[in-house]
Amino acid sequence: MSELMSDTRIIDTRLWSNKARNLSPYVPGEQPQHDNLCKLNTNESPFPPSPKVGEAINAVLAEQADELRLYPAPESDDLRAALAQLNGLDSKQVFVGNGSDEVLALVFASFFMKEQPILAPDISYSFYPVYAQTFDVELVQIALADDFSVDADAYSQPCGGIIIANPNAPTGLLLSLADIRKLATEHPDAVIVIDEAYIDFVNTDDSSTDQAVSAISLIDEFDNLLVTQTFSKSRSLAGLRVGMAFGNVSLIEALTRMKNSFNSYPLDKLAQAGATASVLDKPYFEQTCQQVIDLRESLTAQLTTLGYQVLPSHANFIFARPKDGNASMVASALREQGIIVRHFDQPRTQEYLRITIGTAAQHKRLIDALQELSN
Structure with a gap:
């Protein structure tokens, strides 16, 4: 009998498939339920969704x-029509699913189950290796440069596909449209997936980058480019579970065929109504994104004053190194005060903390706690 420990229980795995037994599942960020918790670990929005979301959902419940x-x-x-209009596309170029995680799983099943390996950064969204294992896809991880940036020149080898988070996680660094164009041009027979979960937090006024535009602007130029996004971050709808993909109609058709082979009704009526209302409330979306950008810049400055090394983030989080590099100690000390941040205990990331952008009040609590630690 095969056994696994789960909490204090012994799980009998004798009826499991080999696939289920050998998987190393993705570990999501903690969702603890405690009073007075300062939760800065899972990149959720610090702001509520557009009021129009609740109105749309309530209308369904009241009228339909x-x-x-x-x-x-x-x-x-x-x-899909609302997303198409927002991005200057045809509805046939838009796909939606139950969160971007489901969309990405369908991407792996639709485009990456090939003889050649796929390429991805060695430090990025930790679900990518899990998808590769789940779908028996060979994954070759390409090392980030010493400054944690994605080196597009390192992706020149033959491959069955490429997936890159942009801005990357947990670093928050941005890959230029020129580099994305280079990847799509060099690999015309492979699907290039740009995972833009955080793209709406790019500061368009930041002179340190030569671009601040979504790769959606390139999909009419490249039939092998697919861009994924989510409602969980910039639209404050992590609890509603809505994700999307944009690409050539042939790529969208492949995703639709795969979806209809697994879950033909992925979004319920309430999710569809709420997400559509969110897309239509552009002023609220732009306002809250700018607030996150402003809070990010403020927190970066405060941490820098405390001696932290902070990477130039374009996301709704920052990647910061305490001046002594003891990120594990800092994370533990913050936890004792009810402040939760994310620590990735891997060789190249173990000296850094990923801190979600919160409210001004949450930032004050964090900075006060860090100042106390440094005394």
């Missing part, structure tokens, strides 16, 4: 509750 007995629109037509 009887329709909840019916299946939702399988292709989320209204939401």
Whole structure:
């Protein structure tokens, strides 16, 4: 009998498939439930979603509750139309799914199950290796440069596909559109996936970067480019579970075929209504994104004053190294005060903390605690 320990329980794995037994699942960020918790570990928005989201969901419940007995629109037509209009695309170039994680899983199943390996950064979203293992895809991890940037020149080898988070996680660094164009040009027979979970937090006024535009602007130029995004970060809807992809109609058709082979109704009626309302409330979206950018710059300055090395982030988090490099100690000390940040205990990241951008009050609590630690 094969056994695994789960908490204090012994799990009998004798009825499991070899695949289930050998998987190393993704470990999500903690979602603890404690009073007075300062939660800066999972990159959720510090702001509520647009008020129009609640209005749209309540309207469904009040006016169309009887329709909840019916299946939702399988292709989320209204939401896809809103996203297409927002990005200057045709609806046939838009795909939506139950969170960007489901969209990315379908990406692996649709485009990466090939003989050649796929390429991804060695420090990036930690779900990529899990997807590769789940779908029996060979993954070759390309080392980030010494400054943690993605080196596009290192991706010149033959491959079955490339996936890069941009801005990258947990570093927050941005890959230029010129480099994305280079990747798509060099690999015309491989799908290049740019995972833009944090793209809306790029500061368009930042002179340190030569671009601040989504790779969506390139999809009409490259039929092998697919861009994924999410409602979980910039639209404050992590609890609603909505993700999307943009690309050539042939790529979208492949995703749709794969979706309909697993889960033909991925978004329920409430999620579709709420997400569509969020897209249509552009002023609120722009306002909250700018607030996050301003809070990020302020927190970066405060941490720098305390002697932290902070990477130039374009996301709703920062990647910061305490001056003595003892990030594990700092994370533990903060936890004792009810402040949770993310520490990745791997060789190249173990001296850094990833800190989600929170409210001004949360930042004050964090800085006060760090100042106390340094005394």
